[in-house]
Amino acid sequence: MNRRMICNILGKILLVEAALLALPLLVAMAYGEAAKPFLIPMAALVLCGIPLSLIPARSKALYARDGLAIVAMAWILMSLFGALPFYLSHSMPSFIDSFFETVSGFTTTGASILKNVELLSQGMLFWRSFTHWVGGMGVLVFVMAILPTTDGHEMHILRAEVPGPVVGKLVSRLGDTAKILYGIYLLMTVVEIVLLLMGGMSAFDACINAFGT
Known part of the structure; x- marks a missing residue:
């Protein structure tokens, strides 16, 4: 198992999550x-992510069990x-909730411990809905779309992340495939937000509903 490369990728994933939190922070x-x-x-994500992402890997090769380990640990850490x-x-009664x-x-x-999610503050409601949007295409697919990782060995990560027995690529490089998929995903999101705005929704509500959809 390529432990150094696993730690390196996990560090990058934590830094990506730190960047994702900037949007609900602004809201x-x-x-x-x-x-x-x-x-x-x-701050905690940056403090943990930077040291991990700086760990030098002697080899960038990743295999099936490395992909499974990265996906499992990434889901736990991000959550x-x-x-x-x-x-x-x-906003929640306990850390478990x-x-x-x-x-x-x-x-x-989509399950929630809250009887009425609209009671959340605007920032928390945005973060809750934004997690749905990020997870909609797959958290690890999102990371592969924006970060260079393992020189063609990302397929093992994608196989561990994506449901179903068959995983395919639109183009030769998996990173480019992820970029194309997220480009389509983002375009569909923007189109829905615009249509909801035209239907009379506020900008905040349009974003929340588009993320959930």
């Missing part, structure tokens, strides 16, 4: 809400850190 600040529940997880905004803002809500988002399950 929270725009609505005059506390920034601390987002800033603390972002643990992603639960912190809910917990620190006291916060963790459940985050896992539900990244897996696009």
Whole structure:
């Protein structure tokens, strides 16, 4: 098992999640809400992600069990850190509930411990819906779309991430395939947001509904 490469990729994934938290942070600040529940997880992700991403790997080769290990650990770590905004803002009764809500988002399950999610603050509601959007195409697919990883060995990560017995590519490089898929995904999201705005929704509600869809 290529432990160094696994740690390197996990570090990059944590840094990506720190960047993802910037968007709900801006929303929270725009609505005059506390920034601390987002800033603390972002700082923790950066402090953990940078040392891991700087670990030099003697070989960039990844194989099936490496892909399984990366996907399993990435889901756990992203969900643990992603639960912190809910917990620190006291939006959820406990950390376990916060963790459940985050896992539900990244897996696009849609289940919630809340009877009325609209009672969440704007920033937390945006983060909850944004986890659905990120998880919609697959968290690891998102990472492969924006980060160079393993020189053609990403297929083992994708096989472990994507449901179904067959995984295919649109073009020769898997990273380019991920970029094309996310380009389509982003375009569809933008189109839906525009249509919802034309239907009379506010910009915030249009984004939340588009992310959920």
